[in-house]
Amino acid sequence: MSRRSENPEGRMPLLDHLRELRNRLVKALLGLVAGMVLGWLVKEEVWTVLKEPFCDVPQSNALKGDACSLVVNGIFSSFFLNLKIAFMVGAVVSSPVWLYQLWAFIAPGMLRKEKRWTVLFLTLALPLFLLGAFLAYFTIERGLALFLGFTPENVAPLITVDEYLRFLVTMLLVFGLAFELPLMVSILNLAGALSHATIKKWRRMIIFGIFVFAAAATPSADPITMISLAVPVVALFGVSDGIAYLVDKRRAKRPALYEDLSDDEASVIEDEPFDIGEPAPLEERR
Numbered sequence: 001m002s003r004r005s006e007n008p009e010g011r012m013p014l015l016d017h018l019r020e021l022r023n024r025l026v027k028a029l030l031g032l033v034a035g036m037v038l039g040w041l042v043k044e045e046v047w048t049v050l051k052e053p054f055c056d057v058p059q060s061n062a063l064k065g066d067a068c069s070l071v072v073n074g075i076f077s078s079f080f081l082n083l084k085i086a087f088m089v090g091a092v093v094s095s096p097v098w099l100y101q102l103w104a105f106i107a108p109g110m111l112r113k114e115k116r117w118t119v120l121f122l123t124l125a126l127p128l129f130l131l132g133a134f135l136a137y138f139t140i141e142r143g144l145a146l147f148l149g150f151t152p153e154n155v156a157p158l159i160t161v162d163e164y165l166r167f168l169v170t171m172l173l174v175f176g177l178a179f180e181l182p183l184m185v186s187i188l189n190l191a192g193a194l195s196h197a198t199i200k201k202w203r204r205m206i207i208f209g210i211f212v213f214a215a216a217a218t219p220s221a222d223p224i225t226m227i228s229l230a231v232p233v234v235a236l237f238g239v240s241d242g243i244a245y246l247v248d249k250r251r252a253k254r255p256a257l258y259e260d261l262s263d264d265e266a267s268v269i270e271d272e273p274f275d276i277g278e279p280a281p282l283e284e285r286r
Contacts, residue, residue, distance in 0.1 A: 020105065021105060024101040024102070024104065024105045025101075027097070027101050028094075028097060028098035028101040028102070031094040031097030031098055031101075032090050032091065032094045032097075032098060033090070034090075034094065035089065035090030035091065035092070035093035035094035035097075036086045036087055036089070036090030037086075037090075038089065038090065038093055039085060039086035039087065039088065039089025039090045039093065040082065040086040042089065043082050043085045043086055043089075046085050046088075046089055047081075047082075047085055050085070050165070050168060051068065051070065051164070053137065053138075053140040053141040053144065053168075054068065054070065054140075054141075054144060054159070054164055055068035056141050056145075057141060057144045057145045057148055058145075059148040059149070059151055059156075059157050070159055070160065070161045070164055071158050071159065071160055071161070072160065072161050072162075073160055077160075077161060077162060078161075080162075081161050081162070081165065084165060088169070099122070103118075103122075117187065117190070117191065120187075121183065121187055124183050125180055125183060128176075128179040128180055128182075128183055128236075129176040129177070129179060129180065130176070131179055132172075132175035132176040132177070132178060132179035132180075132232075133172045133175060133176045135175055135228065135229075135232065136171045136172050136174070136175035136176070136229075137172065139171070139175075139224070139225050139228040139229075140167075140168065140171055140225075142224045142225065142228075143171075143218070143224060143225040146224060171218065171225075174217045174218060174229070175229055178210075178213070178214070178217070178229055178233050179232070179233065179236065181210070181233060181236070181237065182233070182236035182237045182239060182240035183240070185199065185237065185240040185241075185244065186240040186243050186244065189240075189243070189244040189247055189248070190247060194244070195244070195248055196241070196244040196245045196247070196248040197248070199241055199244055200241075203241065206237065207234055207237070210230050210233050210234055210237065211226070211230045211234075213230075214226045214227075214229040214230035214233070215230075217229075
């Protein structure tokens with residue numbers, strides 16, 4: 001607080017910015033390492049949850065009867081599997097730490113209104129991403145069952161651990177990021193960069209594009225997974241469309257800044273210089 005009062009605009013030389021960036025990165029990495037240590041301790045429990053969608057597919061027990069089986073094809077594959085799981089858990093657990101370090105680095109250069117928009121975005125982005133990830137988790141089983149169902153009789157599918165984990169993470173990321181689309185539409189509308197008239201004009205193309213994206217982005221490329229992704233995103237887009245309509249309707253009731261001025265009338269230019277007074281403090285301008 002004392003440094004903030006002495007330097008309210010947060011100005012510093014380039015080297016000081018680089019030093020602060022280094023300190024922020026070190027703190028974020030320390031938080032990530034601490035989260036990875038915790039993830040390493042609970043890796044077995046986490047892996048049990050991650051492989052559950054595969055184990056629910058009948059073809060998963062083709063090698064060991066009633067036991068769910070995945071294979072590894074390298075000496076270090078099992079070690080790297082545990083390391084990947086620890087990293088995933090560490091990234092999630094330490095997210096408050098590295099998100100705060102990122103925020104603390106960029107916030108001094110932002111205006112008060114920009115800070116409000118950023119806080120609003122982060123507050124809504126995380127729940128939407130988690131909602132998409134949870135939906136993907138419960139959809140993976142159907143996609144796997146559809147494609148593994150084509151396995152001929154007396155043929156055991158050898159699914160490697162790396163292949164399955166890559167498929168699982170891709171599905172979680174695709175669903176999570178797709179659920180951010182309606183939020184981006186609402187934020188752009190609130191910021192005045194995207195009007196409801198534009199959304200209405202391109203509504204059909206946007207919905208068509210959502211289905212195309214769902215078909216192309218999902219690794220399994222089956223219709224069940226595509227519909228499971230596209231339909232909720234279209235529904236959320238409808239909500240953001242309604243929000244944009246209400247925002248623009250409310251914005252239209254406000255008087256325009258230059259409503260009383262004629263388009264052909266020139267502005268009055270003062271010939272004599274005059275004193276505009278002292279500039280307002282930075283906080284008031286924000």
